Amino acid sequence: MPYKVIDGKIESLNFTAEQIMMRLKDEEIKFLDLQFTGLTGRFHHTTMASNMFKKEDFEYGLPKLDGSSIRGFTEIHESDLIIRPDPSTYAIIPWIKEDKTARLICDILSGGENRKQFKKDPRGIARKAEEYVRHQGYYNSFWGPEVEFFVFDKLEVNTMTPYRSQSYNIISKEAPWSTEGVGYALRLKEGYLPSAPGDTLMQYRNECVDVLSNNFGIICDAHHHEVATAGQCEIDIRFDTLVNAADSVQSYKYIVKNIAKKQGMIATMMPKPIALDNGSGMHVNVSLWDKEKNLFYDINDSYAEMSQLARYFMAGVLNHAPALAAIVAPTTNSYRRLVPGYEAPVYIAWSTGNRSAIIRNPAHYRGERFAHMKRIEFRAPDPSCNPYLAFSAIISAGLDGIKKKTSIPDPIDEDIFKMAPQRRRELGIRQLPPSLREAYEELNIDREFLKPIFDDEIIDSIILQEAKDHQDVTIRPHPHEFSLYADV
Structure with missing residues (x-):
């Protein structure tokens, strides 16, 4: 809207x-x-x-x-x-x-x-999800997606002769490998909020915000360069109801790609285009409301000001996270991002400010004045996902947790990335599936929680498409394999 x-x-x-x-x-x-x-x-x-x-x-x-x-x-x-x-x-x-x-x-x-x-219309599935929220006794759910993406000066891809050669070449004047840079290259993992001239894309993002707000009615809070080099961007958009928020994500992708093309560049929602650097996520913020009241807020909770309802919701998302991965991270490239060491959430845990956990409760502000801002931030999704399906699957998992009153484990306030494996086992911290194949296999096993919104035919179609993608990538040698194995 x-x-x-x-x-x-x-x-x-x-x-x-x-x-x-x-x-x-x-x-x-x-x-x-x-x-x-x-x-x-x-x-x-x-x-x-x-x-x-x-x-x-x-x-x-x-x-x-x-x-x-x-x-x-x-x-x-x-x-x-x-x-x-x-x-x-x-x-x-x-x-x-x-x-x-x-x-x-x-x-x-x-x-x-x-x-x-x-029945396979993603927008129709999202409408069904909104109806299900109301049938469960809630006035509405609100969604705030944080969409990251890359903008390259040029992207050259050769996949037309897979039996002979495959290659890609990312050209960006910001990148440390650039031969035509501005002299202020952004090193790997050091691209967060640099000022100009290191950030070369401020005017591009300004134009995107202008079009998003003035032409498409999508209110933007702020925009900035993200952590990775070579033009990683984020434009923050205002939260909205489920279908409207998904519409906004689709419009957002459409707009940033077309403005990039207009300026002679290329924008991509590919989660992990650059090796050894951070990938692009789409952290999803969600809360349940009863008209004017945020049901996730509880002033009496000293740890995170989160209600018991919110804890049940989080428990549902954590419980079904391996199966959710197939919908919120639906590409083979998604699992290049979901690896330890690049700020991507790999471990199934929750916390307040801990960004190594898959769910966090943003803790910038506390107190009743900021009750409307209380939400959970689910950090596994990436911008390659279908937002209509992703939001519908997340609400399915959360409401399943509420319905079953699923207990939530203790929060983890340590850096999970630096934990020894034995320590993670002691705390019962599981890991997300490491590949698309393992994700869609988890979805095939754990699909019952989706049934109020998704029928089996839709889930089977998702699995079938992902199995084909996995097979297409698996049967092709990776260029790096030649440096590892050509001399065996």
Whole structure:
């Protein structure tokens, strides 16, 4: 849902179908870009002339989608799907100058007389998750994703001849390996909040924030360079309800990629593009509310000001973390990031300020004045995930913990990365799956907690797609293997 700052206050702009039809005319929109999300999280679109769009299309949808051509959707004999635009997602795309174009995010419906929500539509699954939260007696859940990404000057990839050679080349004027740098190279792991001229991307991020806020109604708090070299960025966006927050993540990815392209660069959500440096995460902040009250806050808890409800929720997420990994870290590259030593959370534990734990409770402020800020931060997700599915899976795990009153282990306030293995075993600290294969195998075993929102067919589709990705990578020699084994 778009927002706008009016007289210093953030106001929602929940457009109706009638208002959008008026805006198409008043703003002289020539084309409508109809956007939707596939099962693997990729953004897709189809474009139509705005004068062919009718008000009833918001209700009945448009027969614009062959589901068999979208990875993980349908077989060829059941391919006719419908996309139904959501008027609250209207935004003008500012980088398209000649033919004025607006976008609408769409839900996907099955074809035929019933036109039901297509069961593999990620946005539809997220809507189901929101309904499940309310059916469990909560007014709403709020979500604050922290999306990190890289912006390179150029990315050269050669994978067209896998039987002969494979290579990639990252070009960034910030990087220590650059031959065309600005003279202020950012060393590995030393890119956090550098001032200009070391940070070369401030103006790029400024433009992204301007487009996010002024064109797409996504309120941004701040932006900065992240820890890694070679252009790692983060733009902080305001928390929102589950579906709206997932819409914002998809729009965020779309915007930062297109602004990078406009400026002659390339942005990537790949979690770990650079060896021996930090990867990109998407830490997810979540809380449950009863209208005006944050149910995760408890002033009487001396350790973290967290309620018993929040502890049950955290226990559910910790308990199901190995299976969740397949949904929140869904690529083979995700597990290059989830290794000790690079600030990525590997160990299944919780704490307040301890960033080596998979869940932390941010402890910047304490006291009732800041009760609205109390939340859990789940640090395993990365930006390659499908946000609709990731948020839905996290809420499933948390609500399962509440329903079963799952007990939570003691918090860990030590640096888990520096612990001896024996010490971790004594404390009962488990580790996330070290590979995508082990993650989707965990999901296959531990899937029951997802059943209120995900059916078996969706889970099987996720596992099938990830198994294919794992196989595609496993059968190809890695370049580094030649330096290790060519002389055996």
